[in-house]
Amino acid sequence: MRRLPALVTTAITAVLCGQLVAPAAATAEGFTVREAKIAGSGGISLAAKVIEPEGADRGPRPLLVMPASWALPNIEYVGAAARLAHESGYVVVSYTARGFHGSGGEVEVAGSADVADARKVIDWAVEHTSAGDEHVGMAGISYGAGISALTAAEDSRVDAVAAMSGWSDLVASLYPNETVSSAAAELLLASGKLTGRLGSELRELERAYRQHRVEDELDMARERSPKNRIDQLNANGTAVLLANAWQDSLFPPGQITEMFERLNGPKRLMLSPGDHATPELFGAAGLPNRVWERVADWFDQHLRGVDRGVPASGVELQPLNSSEWRSYSSWRAVSRRTETHYLDAPRKRHPLAPGTGELPTDERPSWQHRIEAGDPTLAHSGTVLVSGALQGFTRMPVGVPLPLVDREDAAVWATEPRSEEVLVSGTPRLGVTVTPSARSVSLFVHLYDVGPAGRGSLISRKPVTLRNGKPGVQQRVEVALRPTSWEVPAGHRLALVIDTVDTRYRDESSGGTVTFGSPDGNPADLRVPFG
Structure with a gap:
């Protein structure tokens, strides 16, 4: 500061x-x-x-x-x-x-x-x-x-x-x-x-x-x-x-x-x-x-x-x-269709792989996944004024090496690679069940375009703070991310990252844990608009 x-x-x-x-x-x-x-x-x-x-x-x-x-x-x-x-x-x-x-x-x-x-x-x-x-x-x-x-x-x-x-x-x-x-x-x-x-x-x-x-x-x-x-x-x-x-x-x-x-x-x-x-x-x-x-x-x-x-x-x-x-x-008219992806339980695909959840288009069984709260990760919104200006003048996006995002402090999901180029166009929306261990916690939601090498470019984001709640009590969180327009090349994936710290914002995540879930009858989902 x-x-x-x-x-x-x-x-x-x-x-x-x-x-x-x-x-x-x-x-x-x-x-x-x-x-x-x-x-x-x-x-x-x-x-x-x-x-x-x-x-x-x-x-x-x-x-x-x-x-x-x-x-x-x-x-x-x-x-x-x-x-x-x-x-x-x-x-x-x-x-x-x-x-x-x-x-x-x-x-x-x-x-x-x-x-x-x-x-x-x-x-x-x-x-x-x-x-x-x-x-x-x-x-x-x-x-x-x-x-x-x-x-x-x-x-x-x-x-x-x-x-x-x-x-x-x-x-x-x-x-x-x-x-x-x-x-x-x-x-x-x-x-x-x-x-x-x-x-x-x-x-x-x-x-x-x-x-x-x-x-x-x-x-x-x-x-x-x-x-x-x-x-x-x-x-x-x-x-x-x-x-x-x-x-x-x-x-x-x-x-x-x-x-x-x-x-x-x-x-x-x-x-x-x-x-x-x-x-x-x-x-x-x-x-x-x-x-x-x-x-x-x-x-x-x-x-x-x-x-x-x-x-x-x-x-x-x-x-x-x-x-x-x-x-x-x-x-x-900016959004011609909306594609719903359901959040699946993050898991390791093999012993050396970071735990990542899938984003299929069909519902999956209920699950829960816990992360630590209060520690920053490599996923972030960039530097105020500077990052956005660089994007505007040089098309240099805020990026993240997705495999290096600490899975202890962030929950990560990714789609399969796209078979053809698509335009994300409109307002992405996330719905997920959250159970914080503290009365208040801040969540920072990031949506990335991830290339074959694992480098993610930030497409959209949004913070949400849960205040004065009851520790250990589930609540459904609905987040409308920032409107966006982004061309996703063929072979790239969309990735969702949620963590609890971003230096642009005053966070309420002093410690404890956050448990994400997708209960039966109320599945966690990510709705992505396409143009």
Whole structure:
């Protein structure tokens, strides 16, 4: 954990360096860039950059408002904003969120004051620029994505939103299956303190986190979750584009796909390899980028009335190990079929082989299998931000030598080799009976693509923590892993690994044992979706 502040600094520096090309673009003919101080909610000052097309006005121009990401200043989007102003005639106002850098106030974590600030920015732009309020869009990455979605729900003037690397459900993001995402929490807190001034609610949240009572502050997270504003977005008819990375360390894709399914207006979902904010990073600097190109098309179609050929509803996925984008009519269409594999008892195939269970497609007799809890294994989710970024930029997956995973501390199952190439596409789901020897235990579920040499590439994962139970009492555990898209070559196997420690998360596995089982009438199974 001592490396996190340095990692935060490195990540922020990379983002800023990637976007320092933006001011150079501002010298190009066709638009102007100017600084502005905008009065936000409660009279605080918001530091903004206004990018405005040059030339005679032809009636009010369409307006785009872009709140900056967590810990970043308003320079973040100037490159993309310059292209949008120059090529499509948008007035773009990019501003630093309250509490960070040159903006006043304290960090409110996308609270009501942040939404009120965004609405004040729209008011100001209509009064002080050539923009009108008839065609308004909002866009942002990470923190800016969350503020944009929440504002669109509250303000019917916002016709279209592009939320990139944002969240739908803060509880599911930072407390997945009652497991504290400690690496994400440390990352956000360290970067917030480095670049901003934490508000009272965030300071209280940090105290609760340090004192291991996160549950006391979950209402704060729920209030700031766009998933609880979907009815308002639907009532407003807001056109919503959602883009995230498969390996996002802060806001995993499962909560985004759930939000997408509940929207009933114009909507588009994009998922691609990478970690938090990396798929759209270079596009924000004005460089060619698939996500930002689609964002521009989205706004042109829903704000300017220009037909860019984007369907009213659709999904675009780039598999984790491929450069090809695939298009679907809906999220449900991503999975054509589901293959159910039943977990069989782990056993040694010969004296030197590690104990591994089969994953047949037919049910097997009941069984139980016990592992030790509280010790790490070679199966892990990778390093926060770094592993996902490497996957996105170099297609280097988080790997594991499956034969070397300690079978005393992990339970392992594997299928037979596939006879032909298949595409795992959608949300894998696991159901298994668990009997912990302690009141609480954390389980970390990993799904791998394993080659002939035994090297596994991580396809999907998910934590789950069983809290305040009765030791020795069986319970059925159902886990929806992260949505994924992965091309499994012929001759490869799928492997399931469950252990009890992962350094990204605060685990509850201090010791004891965990017994997995598959009782008659309620067999343990792994449901794998294929495209």
